Amino acid sequence: MDPHALQAIRQAVLPELPGFELEWLPQIDSTNSELMRRARAGRLEPVLLVAAEQSAGRGRLGRQWFSGADTDASRGSDGALTFSLGLPLAPRDWSGLSLAVGVSVVESLHPDLRLKWPNDVWLRDRKLAGILIETANLADITATRYAVVGVGINLKAPAATGLRTPPAWLGEVLPGTDAAKALLRLAAPLVQALKMFEQHGFAPFQGRFNRLDALGGLAVCLSDGTEGQAQGVDSTGALLVHTAHGLKKITSSEVSLRPLDPPPYENL
Ligand code: BTN
Numbered sequence: 396m397d398p399h400a401l402q403a404i405r406q407a408v409l410p411e412l413p414g415f416e417l418e419w420l421p422q423i424d425s426t427n428s429e430l431m432r433r434a435r436a437g438r439l440e441p442v443l444l445v446a447a448e449q450s451a452g453r454g455r456l457g458r459q460w461f462s463g464a465d466t467d468a469s470r471g472s473d474g475a476l477t478f479s480l481g482l483p484l485a486p487r488d489w490s491g492l493s494l495a496v497g498v499s500v501v502e503s504l505h506p507d508l509r510l511k512w513p514n515d516v517w518l519r520d521r522k523l524a525g526i527l528i529e530t531a532n533l534a535d536i537t538a539t540r541y542a543v544v545g546v547g548i549n550l551k552a553p554a555a556t557g558l559r560t561p562p563a564w565l566g567e568v569l570p571g572t573d574a575a576k577a578l579l580r581l582a583a584p585l586v587q588a589l590k591m592f593e594q595h596g597f598a599p600f601q602g603r604f605n606r607l608d609a610l611g612g613l614a615v616c617l618s619d620g621t622e623g624q625a626q627g628v629d630s631t632g633a634l635l636v637h638t639a640h641g642l643k644k645i646t647s648s649e650v651s652l653r654p655l656d657p658p659p660y661e662n663l
């Protein structure tokens with residue numbers, strides 16, 4: 396990433412997160428893994444770590460995240476934006492954090508994007524971005540944890556095949572957006588969203604999530620076999636599903652969900 400672009404990102408974020416470091420690496424296993432390693436070694440400073448390539452990118456539910464190194468050379472080094480933001484956070488209630496991050500990412504990027512609970516970013520019926528949040532306990536400060544917010548965004552058509560969900564890429568809605576431009580749009584609002592979440596929890600994000608919800612009103616099937624109609628999220632970020640046995644609240648991040656029928660995306 397060119398130094399001017401890095402400087403612009405640094406200037407945009409600094410007022411929101413004084414003292415933070417912006418680091419760009421050509422290659423790493425996983426930006427999340429690196430910040431979690433650092434946190435366990437006692438390095439708890441706020442940092443935005445960006446990698447041109449990840450050799451072992453990780454997704455939710457123990458899945459792999461394919462980007463950068465897995466793509467063909469014709470995509471160049473800007474096939475994806477992969478970064479993790481690490482910072483100490485002390486919200487009273489952590490529930491809904493990953494949804495709040497999803498809201499921030501989507502609102503910063505493009506009005507055509509939607510969220511599939513809990514935090515996949517979709518363009519119509521395809522996945523454009525994923526979010527993986529991990530936290531590390533701080534032994535000596537009880538209420539505070541070190542949060543690592545990892546975001547991976549396809550910028551160009553991925554070469555990887557066999558993905559669970561067909562991919563979408565940012566160039567479809569924002570042609571010519573490289574990693575630096577995308578990060579400049581995202582970074583400062585993301586820090587603001589995290590601070591808002593720390594102060595007020597998920598409540599200020601509930602309506603915003605529900606307006607962006609790709610599955611609201613649709614028939615869905617959960618990985619535990621439950622079927623029903625998705626009805627958005629409550630004030631803690633739990634997914635509400637109207638089933639034959641009543642309203643079910645899904646809170647577990649271990650549960651995945653898919654639409655039963657192709658949704659009417661032309662109406663979005
Ligand atoms: C998912 O869709 O399951 C979440 C994907 C998260 C990918 C990002 S890329 C930057 C950060 N480093 C990782 O190893 N994962 C996250």
